[in-house]
Amino acid sequence: MEQLLLGTTLDNQNIFIYRKPYQNVFRYWAEVKENNTLTSTAEMNSFSKVLRTLKMMQIKLENFKIIKGEHRFIQEFEIAQKGEKSHYTSQERVIDICQRLLAGEEISTKHDAIHYGVHSETIKSDIYTLRNILKSYDIESHGNYRIKHSNSLIITEAFVLLMMLYHNKSLILQEVQTIQEKIIQQFSGQERKNLSDFFKSFKYYYKPFIKIEQLEQIDLIFRAITHKKYIKFAYTNTLGNEKIRTVKPLTIILHDRMYYLICEEIESTSNNPKNFRLDRMQQLIVLHQSFKENQSKRFQPGNYIDESFNMFTGQKETIRLKIRPVIREYLLRKFPSATLISSNEEWETFEIIVLGTEGILFWILSQKADIEVISPQHFREKLKLTIQSMAQLYQIESVSDRSQ
Template identity: 30%
Template sequence: MDTNQITRVLSIYSRFYAGEGLNKRAIAAEFQVSEKTIQRDFNQIRDFLEQQGIQAPILYNASEKKYFWHERNSLLKPDVIYSTTKILLESRAFLKNEMQQIIEHLIGQINLDQRKILQNVLSSDMSGYRNLQTNISVTNLLWQLAKEIEEKNCIRIVYTKEFNPSKKPTVLFPVGIIFSEYYFYLIAYQTSFKPDYPTIYRIDRIQSLESQPHFKPSYDIAYFSESAFRDRIQFMYTGALMTIRFRFTGPSVQAVLDRIPTARQLHNNEFEAEVYGKGIKMWLLSQGPHIEVLSPASFRAEMKEEIQHMLSKYD
């Protein structure tokens, strides 16, 4: 295979890889070869993919008069990639160099013209991107934790809090990982005693991690659902699980239902939701005069006391 042929085959392969549709006549004219030569190139690429165990046929689309690598054509489209990158950038979940690599990988799935458009519209977001104050990469730790959760292993971690620099090893049974408000969190149960609910640890504050596959909790741990837990928690604060009823008089009922997935509208402007106590209190207080807690009575009294305490700061 001569240099021109190698360049031509690689160019065709890269275009197929990017999801681009290729017209045989146009490609033949571009490289100044016959259509039969281009067909042989297509066949070589198809044979190579089959040898690699990749089930991805190169198929002809009669309406477009182009050939497509079927599996590559089903990958993310530019509009989806753009939406995804905007969410990623807003999350600030990764260091800037990591974010650049992730976005470059996403954009690399589309053809060159589309890639240039996305690079241009995202350039301002990328140049202004700021790392979080922690400035710590958590990607490797996330993957380690995910594997320990999958294998149902206990772990020993050294964890530090923001205002408490002491480092005390803790043995935990990890059950889930959740992302919320800029940070990744580990959801885990204590192993030395049976808690009423799991504990939440910010993953960037884990100083070290050791697998403890032979260690077992002192009690049976029930099935844990990340999605059910996420639906009931606000601002990653746990507290007792309870059912609350409240009245909302703000401008958007939809915003309430989106913020609290377990909420259901009873009638008029009254809602009921199953939530964890501490976090939901923070959100309820953030709604100002648009929220009134109706029940339970103890939680209503707690809200009233908190509001009075806040008011006293302005006396």
């Protein structure tokens, strides 16, 4: 008894694929009809081989609409519809498979045979060829073929990088697009399309926080740091005052959608590093003059990021805070290196190391009555004065005034 597995249509054409038992096995065949007249047939011992035969007959499966069929065979037909590479020569096919493997994709002998319009044994032969070419890579097989520990980005890693890039909004759209193209060009055609399609909406609604090009400045500063060269630039501060500065560059930091140069200023009497926003820098040049690095006092960018909260700097301070457990997550999100000293059901005590107190002061005020500064005493008094000044703005009497 024959069984209809799949039916498709395109204008006045139809393709029907059937199956029937034959000597303890199944035989599969396709009937191609035009205006209800049989024009060609294909008979094989598997469904996938029937599809390959149809593709070899130059029938464009991707144009046909599925009208009926069993779920498993519909899926396989849809895969065949995406297979636009049956015209590839053997060399083009091997190169394409190689690129897909290096991009972290898996190769299926069954599905890719349909994809390329060849026999599954041909795909296995291609993999054997690539194993001899890619000797430094371990091509493993668990049903499908893939490269174990590929040095190239896999599509998930590319997705994460692009998601961070679009979410951050620190670069103009043209710079983001340039980076995106360089990332996705490592992948095969379908993977490139998947990534591009996914980020279309992000691209359309993208509104950068900084609206000037910055990649060239970042490149110059990065080269100056790696080659240990001083740099010179004109800097405009928040008041609109411009000053020429010569500095020893230490690192670049991304904070709150803005890039900062962390450096030591030549003419400064302070030993503390200074922060300059890249978007406020102009006429940046790398000087020929080199600087030497003191290995015993080597600048540690990672540690500086942890301690320089909200890009404020100053003398190192150890702040002890008492917080309600409900804001513990917010504290650790802002201060990952915070140390828990004690805790109970109502309060938890943490110690945090910061550079200066201005940055953490802003954050403490945003936590309302869920946080209390325990020490140092001078910072506790500074916070009191700040709260009293805020109370005066809203004409609220201080506790000391009411007690008089």
